[in-house]
Amino acid sequence: MKERKAWAVNGFLGLLVILASLVLGLILIANSSSLVVGGILIAAGVILMSGIVVVQPNQAQVITFFGSYTGSLLDSGFWLTVPFSARKKVSLRVRNFNSAKLKVNDIEGNPIEIAAVVVFRVIDTAKATFDVDNYEQFVEIQSETALRHVANKYPYDSYDEGGYSLRGNSDEVAHELSRELQERLSVAGVEVMEARLTHLAYSTEIASAMLQRQQAAAILAARGKIVEGAVGMVQLAIERLQREGVIELDEERKAAMINNLLVAIVSDRSASPVINTGSLY
Structure with missing residues (x-):
């Protein structure tokens, strides 16, 4: 199926035609001048009245005529469409x-x-x-x-x-x-x-377990970032000390310094420094 526009004319114009047909038909029958023509005009007016339809804003009327789709009225207003047709409202609103x-x-x-x-x-x-x-x-x-x-x-x-x-x-x-x-x-x-x-x-049955899992995963991810940053900081500190000649470190002292720096940076507790003042004697 594909939407197409239904045949329709202005409803006020159609209503004027219907009234004219009914009035003229009644006049002809009343004067007995032409009963057949008068009857035909009245019947035509009644038939056309069945095609009057009102379309609200953002609403469509789907027109079917004896089981056949004839089109859709999408424009709001007062219309005259196919007589004796079935009409179904379809909302176009969001x-x-x-x-x-x-x-x-x-x-x-x-x-x-x-x-x-x-x-x-x-x-x-x-x-x-x-x-x-x-x-x-x-x-x-x-x-x-x-x-x-x-x-x-x-x-x-x-x-x-x-x-x-x-x-x-x-x-x-x-x-x-x-x-x-x-x-x-x-x-x-x-x-x-x-x-x-x-x-x-x-879900409720696993909410608490998954919360613990989320917390553990978040801790692991955070620890990974901390270790990565700590290694970079220690490496930068050792290279700068050696480059500026502040202190000469052998491999054993370098390993000890790296160990102390990593412990101080990675630990989740504040470091407690130990000051070596030398021997009293």
């Missing part, structure tokens, strides 16, 4: 769909709770009416299906440099969800304007 909290597994198999909001609107009334049974229900089901599929493609969290995750890359996940939703909903004549996550959390 709408939101809030999905329920779904329990799914991420790519690592961890159970998580996830939900999203989808902003959409109908852009093809013919597809929305005839290609799917109920386009609103179709949007709901396909949105939850796409959300499950996207959640299965990423981990909940990632501490790898440049790694994608549901929590750390919300914009990329939203773009992926919007793209997949548009592919699924194009058959229903629906345009996805935006799709974003509104809820993301570990």
Whole structure:
């Protein structure tokens, strides 16, 4: 199915024609001058009255005539269209769909709770009416299906440099969800304007364990950065001392100094310096 414009004329002009036909037909019948012509005019006026339709702003009327799609009225106003036709209202307004909290597994198999909001609107009334049974229900089901599929493609969290995750890359996940939703909903004549996550959390049964795991991973990542920085600082200090000739260090003293500096920098407690003042005697 493809949307096309239905035949329609201005409703006020059509109403004027209908009234003229009815009045003229009644006059002819009352004067008994031409009963047949008068009856035909009255019948034509009654038939045309069945084609009067009002279209509200941001609303469309899908017109079918004895089972055949004749077109859609997209412009708001008062119109006269095909008589004896069936008309179905389709909203063109922007709408939101809030999905329920779904329990799914991420790519690592961890159970998580996830939900999203989808902003959409109908852009093809013919597809929305005839290609799917109920386009609103179709949007709901396909949105939850796409959300499950996207959640299965990423981990909940990632501490790898440049790694994608549901929590750390919300914009990329939203773009992926919007793209997949548009592919699924194009058959229903629906345009996805935006799709974003509104809820993301570990499932209750593993929330405490995963919190400990997150804390441990964060500590390990922080320790890695500290050690990396400490090695650079110690290396820079040794090179500067030797370059400026402040002190001459053999390999044993150099190893001891490196050990002391690393302990002082990496330790999570404040260093307690020991001052050597030499012997009293």
